[in-house]
Amino acid sequence: MDEKTRTFYDQFWPRSVPHYEETKKYMLATIREKHVGRSLDAGCGHGVCSVVLSEFSDEVTAVDLSGKCIETAKIIAEKFGRVNISFRQEDLQQLDMPDGSFDLVWCWGVAMMAPRPELVFRNIFRVVKPGGVIYLGVYLKTWLSPVHQFLRHLFRRFFATGRRKQFVLDFFAGLTGLAVKMKGQEINLRPDNISIQVQVEDWFYPPFKTFYSPGEIIAKMRQQGIDGQVIQAQAGRMKSATIFVVRGVKRADHA
Ligand SMILES: C[S@@+](CC[C@H](N)C(=O)[O-])C[C@H]1O[C@@H](n2cnc3c(N)ncnc32)[C@H](O)[C@@H]1O
CATH class of the missing domain: 3.40.50.150 (Vaccinia Virus protein VP39)
Known part of the structure; x- marks a missing residue:
């Protein structure tokens, strides 16, 4: 398993x-x-x-x-x-x-x-x-996939727990919020109760991704x-x- x-x-x-x-x-x-x-x-x-x-x-x-x-x-x-x-x-x-x-x-x-x-x-x-x-x-798979993999390994290794991890989640949530505001859209990107921080965690922290x-x-x-x-x-x-x-x-x- x-x-x-x-x-x-x-x-x-x-x-x-x-x-x-x-x-x-x-x-x-x-x-x-x-x-x-x-x-x-x-x-x-x-x-x-x-x-x-x-x-x-x-x-x-x-x-x-x-x-x-x-x-x-x-x-x-x-x-x-x-x-x-x-x-x-x-x-x-x-x-x-x-x-x-x-x-x-x-x-x-x-x-x-x-x-x-x-x-x-x-x-x-x-x-x-x-x-x-x-x-x-x-x-x-896009041209950004290798960049994503690099960041994911970096975060999992050096920003894995506590305040460091929270910093990554808040940073990307803030960045996303800013981008969305600039586009004039609603901040809540996902209407099904999942915060941006949770989405960032699911995006950057799973152990394996292809x-x-x-x-x-x-x-x-x-x-x-x-x-x-x-x-x-x-x-x-x-x-x-x-x-x-x-x-x-x-x-x-x-x-
Ligand atoms: C991103 S979630 C998706 C959950 C759900 N399918 C959805 O669409 O919301 C991935 C889920 O797959 C499960 N998972 C990942 N690898 C698995 C595996 N090899 N066998 C069974 N479940 C697995 C995880 O435990 C997790 O609950």
């Missing part, structure tokens, strides 16, 4: 649960299926996405590396009275589920956080049923019998300029 990422998210999502309504609005604008049998929330974090999936799925399986996230997700599911979600603490790199288990897989902002993302891709692609669908959100081009993801899907199409080029409920979303459909004749 990837202990570094587990430890990071153990302390992260339990204190930063996003608003249900905003998350739901985003998911329903993204997912085309109106009703499905079995769904997988791969990397469920706070569990809000699992709740939304459970409203149009017969059954949902919510998987996360982090035990604290699973605890939080269970509380959220109970709060919304959802009884068709089962939770599993598991590493998607070693996902122990049979091929073709799900009609729909939702994996948003997760796969590229693993030390070996290719194992996550292989597993989440193989558990999609023939004819089933996957929604995959991953970080977009950036991809849409072409790379579509090619990986094709190798496992999935036809992928970019449905959001630079988007997401995070209003992030660096996540893109691919919708993939597994060919009906793919075993």
Whole structure:
């Protein structure tokens, strides 16, 4: 199990649960299926996405590396009275589920956080049923990606805790606020209850991160019998300029 990422998210999502309504609005604008049998929330974090999936799925399986996230997700599911979600603490790199288990897989902002993302891709692609669908959100590779990686390593090494870390979070929050003000937009970049500081933490502090081009993801899907199409080029409920979303459909004749 990837202990570094587990430890990071153990302390992260339990204190930063996003608003249900905003998350739901985003998911329903993204997912085309109106009703499905079995769904997988791969990397469920706070569990809000699992709740939304459970409203149009017969059954949902919510998987996360982090035990604290699973605890939080269970509380959220109970709060919304959802009884068709089962939770599993598991590493998607070693996902122990049979091929073709799900009609729909939702994996948003997760796969590229693993030390070996290719194992996550292989597993989440193989558990999609023939004819089933996957929604995959991953970080977009741009010319800024190496700069980002450099800063992330720097911050994780020298500004990892206490006041130093708070300085980084406040500095980038201030910078973002300034940029937004200059553009004449609203300061709250993310309407689902996540502060800029929390977004900065999620951006610069996870232990592992890989950036991809849409072409790379579509090619990986094709190798496992999935036809992928970019449905959001630079988007997401995070209003992030660096996540893109691919919708993939597994060919009906793919075993
Ligand atoms: C940025 S959060 C995204 C949460 C949620 N999918 C969402 O869209 O809000 C990433 C989540 O993926 C989980 N995660 C990262 N690597 C994982 C892995 N290898 N297996 C299972 N979960 C993982 C983390 O614990 C964390 O909860």
